[in-house]
Amino acid sequence: MRHVISVLLENESGALSRVAGLFSARGYNIESLTVAPTNDPTLSRLTVVTSGTERVVEQIIKQLNKLVDVVRLTDLTETQYIEREIMLIKVRAVEGLREELKRLSDIFKSRIIDVTDSSYIIEMTGDATKLNAFMHAVGEEQIIEVVRSGATGIARGEKSLKVG
Amino acid sequence: MELSGGDILIESLKEEDVEFIFGYPGGAVLHIYDALYSQNSVKHILVRHEQGATHAADGYARATGKPGVVLVTSGPGATNAVTGIATAFMDSIPMVIITGQVQSRFIGSDAFQEVDCVGITRPCVKHNFLVDSLENMASTIRKAFYVATTGRPGPVVVDIPKDFTTPGVTTRFDYPKEVKMRSYNPATSGHPGQIRKAVDLILSARRPMIYSGGGSVLGNAASSLTKFAKLLNYPVTQTLMGLGAFPGTDEQNVGMLGMHGTYEANMAMHECDVLIAIGARFDDRVTGEIDRFCPHAKIVHIDVDPASISKNVVVDVPIVGDVSKVLDVMNSMIEETDKRANPTDLNEWWSQIKRWASTDCLAYEASDSVIKPQYVVEELWKATKGDAYITSDVGQHQMWAAQYYPFDKPRRWINSGGLGTMGFGLPSALGVQLAFPDEIVACITGEASIQMCIQELSTCMQYGLPVKIINLNNRYMGMVRQWQEFSYEKRYSHSYMDALPDFVKLTESYGHVGMQIDKPGDVTGALEEAFAMKDRLVFMDFITDQSENVYPMIEAGKGHHEMRLHPAQGRELA
Numbered sequence: 001m002r003h004v005i006s007v008l009l010e011n012e013s014g015a016l017s018r019v020a021g022l023f024s025a026r027g028y029n030i031e032s033l034t035v036a037p038t039n040d041p042t043l044s045r046l047t048v049v050t051s052g053t054e055r056v057v058e059q060i061i062k063q064l065n066k067l068v069d070v071v072r073l074t075d076l077t078e079t080q081y082i083e084r085e086i087m088l089i090k091v092r093a094v095e096g097l098r099e100e101l102k103r104l105s106d107i108f109k110s111r112i113i114d115v116t117d118s119s120y121i122i123e124m125t126g127d128a129t130k131l132n133a134f135m136h137a138v139g140e141e142q143i144i145e146v147v148r149s150g151a152t153g154i155a156r157g158e159k160s161l162k163v164g
Numbered sequence: 165m166e167l168s169g170g171d172i173l174i175e176s177l178k179e180e181d182v183e184f185i186f187g188y189p190g191g192a193v194l195h196i197y198d199a200l201y202s203q204n205s206v207k208h209i210l211v212r213h214e215q216g217a218t219h220a221a222d223g224y225a226r227a228t229g230k231p232g233v234v235l236v237t238s239g240p241g242a243t244n245a246v247t248g249i250a251t252a253f254m255d256s257i258p259m260v261i262i263t264g265q266v267q268s269r270f271i272g273s274d275a276f277q278e279v280d281c282v283g284i285t286r287p288c289v290k291h292n293f294l295v296d297s298l299e300n301m302a303s304t305i306r307k308a309f310y311v312a313t314t315g316r317p318g319p320v321v322v323d324i325p326k327d328f329t330t331p332g333v334t335t336r337f338d339y340p341k342e343v344k345m346r347s348y349n350p351a352t353s354g355h356p357g358q359i360r361k362a363v364d365l366i367l368s369a370r371r372p373m374i375y376s377g378g379g380s381v382l383g384n385a386a387s388s389l390t391k392f393a394k395l396l397n398y399p400v401t402q403t404l405m406g407l408g409a410f411p412g413t414d415e416q417n418v419g420m421l422g423m424h425g426t427y428e429a430n431m432a433m434h435e436c437d438v439l440i441a442i443g444a445r446f447d448d449r450v451t452g453e454i455d456r457f458c459p460h461a462k463i464v465h466i467d468v469d470p471a472s473i474s475k476n477v478v479v480d481v482p483i484v485g486d487v488s489k490v491l492d493v494m495n496s497m498i499e500e501t502d503k504r505a506n507p508t509d510l511n512e513w514w515s516q517i518k519r520w521a522s523t524d525c526l527a528y529e530a531s532d533s534v535i536k537p538q539y540v541v542e543e544l545w546k547a548t549k550g551d552a553y554i555t556s557d558v559g560q561h562q563m564w565a566a567q568y569y570p571f572d573k574p575r576r577w578i579n580s581g582g583l584g585t586m587g588f589g590l591p592s593a594l595g596v597q598l599a600f601p602d603e604i605v606a607c608i609t610g611e612a613s614i615q616m617c618i619q620e621l622s623t624c625m626q627y628g629l630p631v632k633i634i635n636l637n638n639r640y641m642g643m644v645r646q647w648q649e650f651s652y653e654k655r656y657s658h659s660y661m662d663a664l665p666d667f668v669k670l671t672e673s674y675g676h677v678g679m680q681i682d683k684p685g686d687v688t689g690a691l692e693e694a695f696a697m698k699d700r701l702v703f704m705d706f707i708t709d710q711s712e713n714v715y716p717m718i719e720a721g722k723g724h725h726e727m728r729l730h731p732a733q734g735r736e737l738a
Binding site for chain 2: 010013014017018021025055058059062063065066068069070071163164
């Protein structure tokens with residue numbers, strides 16, 4: 001099963017490689033991994049999307065917790081949460097396709113942010129399912145390039161991941 | 165007090181009560197070595213190879229319970245130390261390894277003797293640090309010792325760029341009294357509700373089994389464990405790493421378990437209905453085929469590391485906490501209640517265990533023409549009254565040591581269980597001997613393993629360390645040969661040790677005493693003669709039976725109840 005794990009990490013050099021190294025050393029899957037600073041400059045927030053049996057995911061969480069640089073973590077998939085990812089997709093846009101891609105982009109509530117006479121760059125956010133659906137709708141032969149940020153997530157309501 | 169980085173390091177080590185530092189100098193640590201030169205509190209032990217430094221510090225740590233400290237230079241100094249760091253990591257040994265690094269401004273430039281030490285050691289340390297400024301040196305050292313010695317112990321590397329140790333460049337030295345790390349809070353006492361639940365299960369057992377591991381030794385839980393077992397009169401089996409936490413000669417001890425454990429211990433594991441795992445990690449050499457592991461048992465697992473729980477085997481009552489503290493709470497609960505396991509059931513269980521034990525699975529064919537390795541270990545036990553510190557290398561001799569030298573005290577049996585590092589025996593013995601100059605320290609080894617760190621004979625000479633080396637020389641990498649005999653139709657591919665040195669002459673060339681013993685009748689006398697030389701290192705080269713195998717054995721893919729016994733016992737109990 002797919003799990004979205006959110007981690008507060010000491011913002012120190014090498015901390016990210018400890019997390020990445022753990023996944024490769026123990027043979028865990030990484031679907032995506034994102035990391036960036038937070039409002040607290042001493043902390044980074046990392047979101048890792050992984051998959052595995054309940055036992056494997058339990059081990060992943062324990063092993064992550066064991067890393068000295070990991071301050072706190074939560075398995076978002078255990079709670080109500082919101083997941084977002086940003087995608088920049090460059091598509092072939094010629095002749096009749098230009099109108100259709102514009103319409104498609106509107107339907108998916110995305111934006112065209114760069115235009116040439118043969119291509120568009122479309123920016124969209126959403127969860128992984130939505131981004132996949134858009135790529136499918138555009139069609140493989142029209143896609144020139146895809147850049148995705150990987151998922152980030154946050155729990156709904158008052159609940160938050162913080163120190164202490 | 166304003167000090168240079170080199171002096172800050174030395175002062176910090178003094179604050180940590182470091183007695184010995186095992187090291188080897190080089191370019192990136194020259195400033196530190198200069199700081200070492202002008203003081204006498206921290207004694208530097210000059211090894212002959214950085215791997216030796218790590219194993220020596222490791223042996224010291226295992227025997228004393230105090231962290232072992234290593235100092236090596238950058239580049240090859242650090243990479244040579246990696247095997248020893250990984251060895252300590254796999255067996256959860258507290259160590260602090262100081263590695264020199266090139267000047268901070270050269271990091272990443274492929275400078276002379278530069279390696280990414282933090283990167284290379286990351287997967288085999290509990291944690292590591294790259295010191296980022298002179299100002300943070302003392303607090304980093306403090307954190308390193310704190311992390312290495314608390315919770316589940318382990319090695320911690322501190323990589324120090326050369327420019328932070330420059331003489332004359334100083335900062336204020338204040339060794340932090342307290343250390344607080346918001347991201348590191350090791351568990352201490354177990355959850356009371358879980359402990360109560362465990363005690364109820366333990367007292368309702370009909371066929372109980374105590375399975376104790378290295379955590380009982382590392383957690384200083386020997387007396388609590390012994391009290392626990394005695395209160396209940398339950399059988400105890402110990403892992404290779406746990407030997408000695410419960411007395412090996414006690415009649416409740418049913419021997420080691422696992423691949424080369426006793427028949428009775430493994431059968432009891434297979435048949436037990438309540439398994440009490442204490443500071444053990446369900447390693448594959450212990451469990452055999454995991455699908456066949458303890459099929460009838462409810463399992464209680466006490467461990468300081470939450471990640472050890474339900475990693476390989478899913479357990480019923482997990483307790484995360486310091487093993488000795490948890491056992492003490494359990495002991496008080498048991499003392500407060502009259503409830504005990506049904507005596508009829510327990511008696512029947514003990515009778516069953518004794519029937520298994522009557523197989524006498526450690527019996528071997530005695531010989532008066534060729535020296536049996538098992539016999540040497542038995543005679544060593546007698547010669548040392550079972551009270552020596554025994555280190556070993558890795559292979560058949562290691563298993564024979566574990567099987568035929570019962571340990572009554574913890575921290576007496578020093579071996580590389582997790583990583584299985586050949587070359588560990590001699591340097592770890594020198595670390596133990598430094599810690600206990602008046603005790604008997606013997607290294608049980610083989611002619612293959614001993615050659616991997618034989619250069620440390622020189623270190624032993626320099627510091628006058630009278631280690632006794634018991635070389636069980638069968639001219640083979642015995643354990644490899646055994647597997648080739650069993651699983652590769654006796655195709656002994658590259659396991660024969662050809663072109664061996666004359667160990668007697670070799671030892672003598674280092675200034676020590678060498679002996680070669682090739683007749684069974686000479687074994688006892690040779691041991692007595694060697695141990696009478698209290699202040700000399702003696703290398704005893706025992707020419708042993710080449711074809712001897714370690715029995716009993718659980719082969720790959722088999723369960724505890726499917727052991728292969730010694731063929732002379734005339735039957736295979738499958």
